Amino acid sequence: MTLFTRRRLLKTAAVAGVGGVGLAAMARLGGWAAAAPEQVLLKTAKVQATFMDVGPTRDVLTYGEAGMPPVLRMKKGEPFAARLVNAIDDPTTIHWHGIRVPNKMDGVPFLVQPYVYTGDHFDYAFTPPDAGTFWYHPHCNTLEQMGHGLTGVIVVENPSDPKFDAEAVVNLRDWRLGDDAQFIQQFRPRDAAKTGTYGTVRTANWVDQPQFDAPSGGLVRLRVAITDVTRIYAFRVEGAEAAVIALDGNPVPHRFSPDALLLGPGQRMDLAIRMPDEEGAIVGLGDIRGTKPKTLATLRATGASLKRDLRDLAPLEANPVQEVDLASARHIALSLSATAENVPSDSICGTLGYSFWAINKVPWPGDTPDPTAPLAELKLGKSYVIDMENLTPQSHPMHLHGMSFKVLSSSTRQVQPVISDTYLIQPNEKVQLGFVADNPGDWLLHCHIIEHQKTGMTSYVRVV
């Protein structure tokens, strides 16, 4: 049955492939690439990598020749271009998580672009309007492709950022491997219906506990991205003074110490860490969630102390996100719930064959050419508030594509008015997220626990 579906849909490959090239050509004619930035090549590959002592893991996916997908560096307000070349035996796309790109560049198959089939390519070109820490991943057969490695970090630099003495980028993710270091089934239905299926081997930058050197007494910018498909983290820094300076790419209004800060899949934090004065001192970034606390990465102080002070660090420049007008904002009710309804899905883009979750009681049927109607149709330039309610006993990192929202209020806690693209909603929480619908197109809104996304917790809004 699955095979039949796959083969039938693959017949459309030729047509869709031509569409992809056509779109790229149109992009060039349309002048998006007028400034002609050098195109970054992102070629998917199946490689081996070593995560366990017993030996290398086969069937690992990456962009490039080997190792972790590259950290992509872009500049705020400057054109970026990348060619995705698909060299794996599975259709794929790239989504630029958190970057406010034109809809055609958003990487969601069927909704905004055709699949990129084996041997085909797609040219992405956009100008990131915001500085900060972002990431990229496929939006097709997502659980399998992300689970096997296709998750990379993006740094959008801002020349006016305060000066740090060192910077490190940490890509946090797990791998679901058996005792022989080979991949085991990516999910279990009974877990997908709860918190999601956890990996068995935890890594940062594809290794266990990487260590970075940084000047003693210096200020370090630690950019951390959770690119895992399931795991929620509770962060703590040991051995140094640390402050969260940005969340999900945007500066926080008030800096705070990351004391058990909960962040979910898809989220990022930028930490400013003041290294200890003594050479050789170790600073640890840890996850204290659950029963087994884990040191994720460490920093080692080197050289004579620079004697810097965290309080001297200038604020990060705010990103140019439009201010929501609460007086005129229309409210959109959004409830997250479990469902027993089993919607048969016909999709090659990674349907898991189950429906466990729903948005406003509608389980998403999969990334099919005929998706359900948009959750809401929004008028370009108008303000909206999503009144989101979590009726489930699990937490959900809810991600909106294409636009950034401001966290306005929560029924269960004090919240800072942070600008973000992903909100980790807690059980029984109601939250208000305000935004200006300033980016035309169809924009997904989904849980970033990929099993939840793929078993119903997905919808989209249309901005016209």
Ligand SMILES: [Cu+2]
């Ligand atoms: Cu979820």
